Amino acid sequence: MPGAGNAPASLTLVTFGAGTLRCAVEPYQVAALSLASLDAPRDDEGHALPARHAGTLLGLPGPHIATGHQLRMRHPAGLFALDVGEPVALRVFPPDAIHPLPPLLAARCRLPFLRALALDPTTGLILILDWIRLPWPLP
Amino acid sequence: MNIPSSTLDELLAIRREVSGRTVDVDEKTVQLVIFTLQGEWLAFHGDKIREILPYGRVFFVPGCPDSLEGVINVRGDIISVIRLEMLLGHPGTAPSQHASILLGQGGGMQSGIRVDEVLDVREVPESAILAPPGTLPDHLRPLVLGIVTIRTRPVLVLNLGRLFEDYQRGLG
Numbered sequence: 001m002p003g004a005g006n007a008p009a010s011l012t013l014v015t016f017g018a019g020t021l022r023c024a025v026e027p028y029q030v031a032a033l034s035l036a037s038l039d040a041p042r043d044d045e046g047h048a049l050p051a052r053h054a055g056t057l058l059g060l061p062g063p064h065i066a067t068g069h070q071l072r073m074r075h076p077a078g079l080f081a082l083d084v085g086e087p088v089a090l091r092v093f094p095p096d097a098i099h100p101l102p103p104l105l106a107a108r109c110r111l112p113f114l115r116a117l118a119l120d121p122t123t124g125l126i127l128i129l130d131w132i133r134l135p136w137p138l139p
Numbered sequence: 140m141n142i143p144s145s146t147l148d149e150l151l152a153i154r155r156e157v158s159g160r161t162v163d164v165d166e167k168t169v170q171l172v173i174f175t176l177q178g179e180w181l182a183f184h185g186d187k188i189r190e191i192l193p194y195g196r197v198f199f200v201p202g203c204p205d206s207l208e209g210v211i212n213v214r215g216d217i218i219s220v221i222r223l224e225m226l227l228g229h230p231g232t233a234p235s236q237h238a239s240i241l242l243g244q245g246g247g248m249q250s251g252i253r254v255d256e257v258l259d260v261r262e263v264p265e266s267a268i269l270a271p272p273g274t275l276p277d278h279l280r281p282l283v284l285g286i287v288t289i290r291t292r293p294v295l296v297l298n299l300g301r302l303f304e305d306y307q308r309g310l311g
Contacts, residue, residue, distance in 0.1 A: 021201065058201040102210060102219035103248040107307040111202035117210065117217050125198035125210065125217075 011093045013118070015126060016071065017085025018054035019064070022126045024091075024118065025071075029131055031079060032072035033088060041070065041081035050138050051081035057139065058111065058127075077136035093118055098128070168262040171287070172241065173294055174254040177229050180294040181254075182287070187245050187299040191257055194238035205231050206306075211240065211251055218242065220251035226302060226310055228278055245300030248307070263287055268296055281305070 013024035014033075034041075041049040049072075053064035064083070071082045099117045101109065112135075116128040170185030190213075197209040197220050206225035210217050220240055225231050237256040243249060268285040275283060282305070284296045302310075 021199070060201055096215065099217040102217060102250060104221060104250045104303065104306055105200060105203060105207060105210065105219045108204055108207055108309075109200065109202045114200070114202060117200075119212055119215065119217065124196075125200075125212075127200070 007095065009095070011095065011098055013091055013093060013126075013128065014071070014088065015091050016054065016069070016088045017067075018058055019060045019085070021058070021060070022120070022123050023054060023058075023084075024126050024128050025073075025131060027090065029074050030071050031074050034070050034072065035068055041072070043079055049079050049081045051083065052138055053083040054085070057082075057113075057131075057134065073131050075132060075134060075136060080138060082131075093120075167265045169265050169268065170260065170262050171289075171294075171296065172257065173259045173261065173289055174239070174241070174257045176224050176227070176255050177232065180258070180289065180292045181223075182289075182294050182296045183241065183243060183299050184284075184296070185260060187243055188241050189244055189249065190242040191260075192240040192242060192251070194234050194240055194253065197253075208253060213242065213251075218249065218251050220253055221306060223252050223254060223302075226306060227282070228276070243299050243303070245298075246303040246307070248303055250303060259289070261289075263289075271295070 012027055014027050014030050015022060015024040017023070041051050043049055053066065055062065055064040066083045067085045069084050069086060069088050071084055071088070073080050073082050097118050097120065099119065101114065101116060113130050113133040114127060115130040118126040118128055120126055171182040172185050172188045172191070173180060173182045175181070192213070195211065197211055199209045200207070206222050208220045208222050210219055222231050234253060235255040238253055239257045240251040240253050241257070243252050268287045271280065271283040271285055282298055282301055284298045287294050287296060
């Protein structure tokens with residue numbers, strides 16, 4: 001079958017929580033994982049980074065309480081810090097667990113960074129996000 | 140002496156009437172999936188409904204309008220679920236005790252549609268489906284293919300493809 005040999009055998013994702021939801025991003029978008037501190041997040045040169053809670057960016061009702069884990073995310077405009085819920089994990093998914101957005105959902109969802117969905121037998125639905133599509137400055 | 144007819148007599152009269160109706164076997168029929176939604180009887184053409192699923196776990200997806208309830212897992216496929224009542228201009232409601240999800244396909248796409256209760260799947264003669272009544276509200280006109288009487292109740296037959304296409308464009 002032409003082209004079939006090029007299909008990736010699996011997809012590795014960094015998974016994390018946002019409220020009651022499970023989310024994931026491709027690892028190349030994550031620069032670092034750190035324990036959140038009370039101090040404002042800074043890059044390696046000491047510049048302050050914008051910080052958001054994953055629940056805020058997803059439009060979930062607040063208040064959003066930092067759980068202690070912070071992902072340092074890469075965006076074309078720069079780094080930003082993302083407070084996420086536990087557990088944070090690096091997981092490998094088979095291709096048939098990854099699904100494009102259903103057409104009506106793709107047409108009506110207001111989150112430009114929601115790219116796909118994954119089904120996990122243990123945790124249920126996982127939202128696969130592409131923070132690179134986030135508007136900048138961050139909402 | 141004038142003897143009033145018994146309940147049995149009345150029943151038998153009705154049954155004779157029903158069984159005595161001639162059916163034109165050559166007449167084209169259409170299958171309808173008939174369901175209720177907020178007290179109204181509605182239907183889709185059967186060839187547009189792939190499956191009727193019991194209402195189960197619907198996963199919430201953030202960033203969607205209230206009319207899009209979420210997604211379901213159908214044997215490993217992820218399917219959206221819409222709240223039909225909101226597309227028809229009614230307020231959203233919680234799923235009823237007998238709620239079902241119709242797995243519909245139309246307009247080149249498929250989606251689940253939550254309804255209050257599936258009543259019947261039956262063949263009706265095409266001639267039994269009449270033009271939509273002129274009293275329909277404007278917003279329903281493009282979505283209604285016709286009207287048919289089932290068990291003495293009027294049933295609006297909805298255009299599933301048009302519903303999906305309009306929803307994709309922002310209806311509801």
